[in-house]
Amino acid sequence: MPRFSVIVPAYQVQAYLHECLESVLSQSYDDLELIAVDDGSPDACGAVIDEFAARDPRVRAVHLPENTGLGRARNTGMERATGDYLVFLDGDDTLTPDALLAIADRLKETGDPDVLVYDYARTYWSGEAVRNRAAAELTERGPAPFRLADRPGLLNLLMVAWNKAYRREFVEHAGFSFPPGYYEDTPWTYPVLMAAESVATLDRVCVHYRQRRDGGILRTTSERHFDVFDQYDRVFAYLDEHPGLAHWRPVLFRRMVDHLVTVYARRDRLPRGTRAAFLRRARAHYRRHRAPGASVPARARVHHTLVRFGLHRTYRVLRLASALHRRAAGAAGGLLRALRSAALLLHYRVQRLLPLRADRAVFTARADGGHGGGPGALEAAFRAVAPHIRTAWVTRPEHPGHPHAVPPGPRTAAYWTALARSTYLVSDTGFDPRLVKRKGQVLVRTQPGTPLGHTGLDLLGRPAAARDTDFARLLEDVDRWDYVVSANLHSTLTWERAYPGRYTTLEYGQPRTDPLHTATAADVAGAREALGIPEGAVAILYAPVHRDHHRAQRTRRPLLDLERVVRRLGPRFVVLARTRHPLGAPLANASGRVVDVTGHPSVASLCLASDVLVTDCSPLVFDYAGLDRPIVLCADAREAYEAARGAYVDLRAFPPGAVVDGEDELIDVFATGHWRGAHSARRRAAFRARFCPYDDGRVAERVVRRVVFGETCLPPVVPLHERRPAPSAAAAFEGPPPLATVPQQSGGPSAVTDRV
Structure with missing residues (x-):
């Protein structure tokens, strides 16, 4: 029986899963089993898990036939767990070095409590790590273990499953499991903390919580964010089933209102046209679960008023006023830029008002690539497979001789016309940073070969290689990509991590070969x-x-x-x-x-x-x-x-x-x-x-058939x-x-x- 059962559910995290699993297996405390659950992931997560299972007997690979969601994937892992303690880790996060050793030592010091709560840090693409703002709640001063009533401030922490270690016998005896749907951590964490007879804390960052630029559940626009209502119904149903916990109702009610306002206010969660319906549901939940006599902190009264009365129009007016202020400021800046660029930028803007030319494709390549490389191979394929599309090159002064060249540089009208009117843009380097990608334009990025040396965001912390790279501008360019051509699985995993974005990876091979x-x-x-x-x-x-x-x-x-x-x-x-x-x-x-x-x-x-x-x-x-x-x-x-x-x-x-x-x-x-x-x-x-x-x-041919004809x-x-x-x-x-x-x-x- 191992000390820890580390459960890692994986769904569409192929670019990060290697690092996640490696962070577990490389721990200095190795008395563990790693249960990696492929939750019907359509990418290479299953293959990555099998690779680790083949090389390390501590890894148990579980493959689900279809996607069941994060909660049920964790339940599957728990059913197979044999360790003394359960530790959860999402497939795009990592354990810090020596984290399990510190957790094991603290468990021993505090007499094997039901739950041990430890800290985390948010990590960003820039390499910055920001520790949890409520870290003071994790102080190890005072008696331990304790019950939640002795340290109610723990409820101010982010309610997630992966910042705690749970005694498996306690979880099984209480019958805890994760529900389906979004926000599945909510009806797990609150009941677990309230039911635990013994709780301890570890004042140490043990998890690096990756802040993905996109792709995470909480950054996905979906009506499934309405699941938050069902999850809080489960929390309050647990209170109703356990009358001895009724004194927690006011606290949980305030946490619920704060959570609902957060979901409602975030622009990237609720689909357009659903905010009014969300606020109506929030108002009903406010009335249903309100605890009589519950006090509301002064700083939260605006939020409570918004939810209690369902003031959707009031919120829209306030947000519109803020947006108008931002637009006015942006217009002033745009005017200054227009004065600098004058006639050519005006020409570009006029061209953007005209319809896109579906029969135009423009290509550009690195300074040392001439008219060849990946873009050159794709141009040849365009002319062979899609001859109705006329191709042109944005050339550089050192390579002016291509028969289909657009005059070089941003100082010609033809250059801006090509960028504004062409449907297909193909490059292995960045286009002009002033390019405004129009709706209907398709930008295909052919990366410069299979990556060997570090690239993209992986150059952070390597100044000799990164030199004067503007990483913020790099990510702005990534956000314009629709397709990235990848040579192999290694390239796919690297590009998706080093250049995170919403593009589609075409793992078809290297066109330039x-x-x-x-x-x-x-x-x-x-x-x-x-x-x-x-x-x-x-x-x-x-x-x-x-x-x-x-x-x-x-x-x-x-x-x-x-x-x-x-x-x-x-x-x-x-x-x-x-x-x-x-x-x-x-x-x-x-x-x-x-x-x-x-x-x-x-x-x-x-x-x-x-x-x-x-x-x-x-x-x-x-x-x-x-x-x-x-x-x-x-x-x-x-x-x-x-x-x-x-x-x-x-x-x-x-x-x-x-x-x-x-x-x-x-x-x-x-x-x-x-x-x-x-x-x-x-x-x-x-x-x-x-x-x-x-x-x-035939790599370039496959790319063109997919991009142009949708085959x-x-x-x-x-x-x-x-x-x-x-x-x-x-x-x-x-x-x-x-x-x-x-x-x-x-x-x-x-x-x-x-x-x-």
Whole structure:
């Protein structure tokens, strides 16, 4: 019998569930069982739970056939619990480090009370953690345990189930369970506290209560918020069944009125047109449950008057007056902005009054992406699958030559016309912050590959990587997204956490990898010829990741001595160096076999032209793996990168091929042929299965069919074993290619063989 049964219900929290479950299993106090209940969640919650259950015997996975609601999911967990104490945790929240140890110690100190109440902190996307404002009620001073009558101030705490530990025998003997519907914690928490013979407190934050930007139940507009009335009926019915608790009626009545006013006043809870009906129900509940002689605090009299008499129109007048004041202030600010932007912004506003053009799509890409990447692949798919839609590019000055380009920058009328009138907006970067997304416009975001280093909100607390990122503006941009294209489950979970919003995730694959699967041997030959790669040569694409901690260094030398590498490997090898900064004339011209492709506009062409990728921790490794060509991981400098930016995936623990440390081992890997050996191929196959499940050359087509035509029966994904990506020019070579010199380093090839 474990000390704790931690019950975690999960429904549509796939982006946060890993962190939640990990916070439980990583506790320093490990005498626990974790009961994770998949409440019929349509996302990957069930798979995440099964993953944890497979790796840790303390995890018990429960899958419900359909969604039953938070309360009933918790009941299911309680039915399977065997621990001394029940601890509830929502799937998007986390336990703080050593929380269970502190709870266990306090339970022991206070003689195993029926209920232990501990504290929580609200955590926001900015990383800020704000402790509960009523934390003073949790003081450990004075006798313990006690009854609620000795510390009635505990009723001022947020009435939730997850800030308490409950003795299981007490809960089962009293027959407590959660009811269905919203606000299910209300008829659980009040009766539990009133019925407990012994209560104790722990003055410590044990739970981080995530304040999601959207997606939480209490931030969902729904008529189900009317459930609050049924929940308070259950509370007062419990009082009627237990006459000895009648003295609590005035307190609970005041709490009920405060709660009803909160639900009524929040703009994001009740649907439009239902507030008057809600207030009528509130008035009926006020009269039904009012305790005779109950005093009303002076500060709450306005609220009580509002509910008692159902003054819906009065409330609307007060809110309208406040809204008019805000609009007047906003109009003044808008006038100042209009004076700055003058004619072009006026033009944009006029264009926004005109109908949207359903046959227009506008594209933009990152400064270093030219007209390619995800937006480029989607434009090609638009022109192939939906030819009735005319496409245009918002170009940058360095990439002006696209045949369908809109003149660059916000200083032209064509630019603002395209943003105002196009139905489809596609980008892998932010549009102009002054863009006003119109009703009917569809914004598709193609993220820049599979995430390896931390991104979005996960960069909070990492100033070297975040630099001058405006996180508030970033979230404003996220709020405009309708669709986010995701390459795989790992990407989906990361994007939804790092860029939280109401968009729909299209886990269809990476559109920019389509050319790698549709290209032919002739395309590969053409790409190699354009780069001047000799026939029969092995082309190594060297693409180290940009390091934020090297930003101030501005070095022109790559991490490897590329001239030494090609000199030791011999004349059959050529290096295509794609570094952050140009290599410089002296190095680039030293032998003619190190080609500087840093400024090349098409990464896809470089991948097609090469035969093997050498990188450290560049996200390009995920795209290249789809080509099923060898990859060598040069991991000697990864620690500094991960310290500055952090990493979601430890490539060294789950490599896509051979792993080396430094130049000498890299040369050995190529000299011995291990770079394309069977062991490296097996690693690459496992890596492809995990990170390239949908990249079969038709990703962009699926996205366009879903976004433009609303199709849900999309072309099936070609299985990995049936895919035929563009062939490598070196694929026909048998065995290690002949070398001018075969270097032997200290320790011999066996040192490398052990690693690869």
